[in-house]
Amino acid sequence: MHQYSTSTSVILSKDSRDIMFYCDVMVHHSISNKFLLHAILTSAAIHMSTIETDKSQYWVATALQYHSRATLGLNEALKNYSSASDAISLCSLAMVINSLSLSRERLRGEEIDPVAELLQTRKLLQGLSVCLDQTIGGNLWSGSFEAWRDQLIQKSSNPKDTVHRDLLTHIDNTNSIFGHMGIFLSQHEKFPEYQSKSEEFIQTILHKTNEMATYVASIESEHKNEYLTACTSLFSYMEIFQTEQGATIIAWPLAASDFLVSLLMNGDDIAMLIFMHYGVALYLCTLHSFSKGAGKHLVEKLSRTLEIKRPEWIEVLLWARTSVLRDM
Numbered sequence: 001m002h003q004y005s006t007s008t009s010v011i012l013s014k015d016s017r018d019i020m021f022y023c024d025v026m027v028h029h030s031i032s033n034k035f036l037l038h039a040i041l042t043s044a045a046i047h048m049s050t051i052e053t054d055k056s057q058y059w060v061a062t063a064l065q066y067h068s069r070a071t072l073g074l075n076e077a078l079k080n081y082s083s084a085s086d087a088i089s090l091c092s093l094a095m096v097i098n099s100l101s102l103s104r105e106r107l108r109g110e111e112i113d114p115v116a117e118l119l120q121t122r123k124l125l126q127g128l129s130v131c132l133d134q135t136i137g138g139n140l141w142s143g144s145f146e147a148w149r150d151q152l153i154q155k156s157s158n159p160k161d162t163v164h165r166d167l168l169t170h171i172d173n174t175n176s177i178f179g180h181m182g183i184f185l186s187q188h189e190k191f192p193e194y195q196s197k198s199e200e201f202i203q204t205i206l207h208k209t210n211e212m213a214t215y216v217a218s219i220e221s222e223h224k225n226e227y228l229t230a231c232t233s234l235f236s237y238m239e240i241f242q243t244e245q246g247a248t249i250i251a252w253p254l255a256a257s258d259f260l261v262s263l264l265m266n267g268d269d270i271a272m273l274i275f276m277h278y279g280v281a282l283y284l285c286t287l288h289s290f291s292k293g294a295g296k297h298l299v300e301k302l303s304r305t306l307e308i309k310r311p312e313w314i315e316v317l318l319w320a321r322t323s324v325l326r327d328m
Contacts, residue, residue, distance in 0.1 A: 001027070004044040011047065012097065020153045026090055028156040033087035035073025039094040042066040046101045060102075067098055085134065086152060092128040099124055100250065100282075100294040114297040115264065118275070122253040122261070129254060201284055201323075202241070208316065209235050209277050216270060223263065227270050230260050234274065238281050249285045252278055269310055276302040276320050283324045296324040 009023035030037040042063050049059035074091050077084055099121050132148070213231035216224065233255045240248045253261075256275075263271035275298065282295030303317040 003048060004040050008044050008047040021149050024156045025152045029087045029090055033084055035070050035077055036087045036091045038066045038070035038073060039091045039098065042070055042098045043094060046098065063102060067102060070095060089131040092131045096121065096124045096128055112297055114301045118253065118298060125251055125254050205281055206238055209238060212273060212277060226260055230256055230274050234278055241285060249281045269306065272302045272306055280320050280323045299324045
């Protein structure tokens with residue numbers, strides 16, 4: 001718990017309000033809700049696996065154990081939703097983040113199916129959406145989430161804790177940014193170089209996604225409108241990520257229709273191409289979070305499958321694979 005409250009919760013945050021949410025609120029509710037406690041400990045163990053790299057397998061195994069307990073506990077809590085609605089919503093949110101992190105962290109010899117992992121994360125996102133709709137009467141993007149978050153912060157905060165408040169003010173004044181870059185990275189001498197590379201990468205992803213949409217518009221297919229709708233929504237989510245530097249792109253699978261997902265499951269070439277572009281964007285979005293670039297295995301799986309089926313796409317396939325091998 002010490003690891004989570006002093007370090008992991010900060011890494012998950014983009015500003016002082018987020019720190020209060022992920023630290024104060026989460027910890028406060030976990031005291032009386034063991035399933036949320038297990039979700040928090042999962043996050044801390046995942047984070048430790050990136051710090052103590054010589055013990056990475058131990059921490060991954062620990063994270064998987066806590067993740068399993070959190071899943072079982074959450075399923076049990078859902079039977080009596082009204083008694084712990086806030087804790088259930090908080091746990092659902094934590095489990096989405098943990099699942100993304102664990103999607104590429106498995107014990108040695110364990111097979112990973114990135115498409116199945118994607119579908120599981122999408123189900124978690126759908127569950128979170130339902131929880132939030134019942135808890136706050138809104139969704140992730142209507143502003144209701146922020147109102148609910150701030151309400152929980154107010155309930156959990158101690159107005160006499162001036163040291164904590166002053167620290168959070170200092171964090172905001174240092175222009176903190178999202179992810180596992182450290183909240184003071186903006187003050188680092190190499191930050192301008194990082195920022196330039198990041199913006200260049202985002203522009204490249206937007207350009208490639210626009211090229212994909214142009215290509216899809218030129219083909220003949222009974223699913224053409226479905227493809228174009230997906231390309232448009234993915235591009236929009238990427239633009240939001242570009243301006244806000246947040247994790248909005250993580251939620252894009254919710255915008256993908258059930259029909260598009262079924263096409264992906266059935267090996268449809270264009271559906272795989274669209275989700276491959278999503279995987280590249282997801283990699284960039286989480287490159288400096290403790291998940292260390294979720295989306296990498298999805299890109300590798302889909303690009304290699306498409307290389308066999310559609311060798312004429314080799315240029316964009318190689319671009320995608322190269323993109324998820326980079327660091328900044």
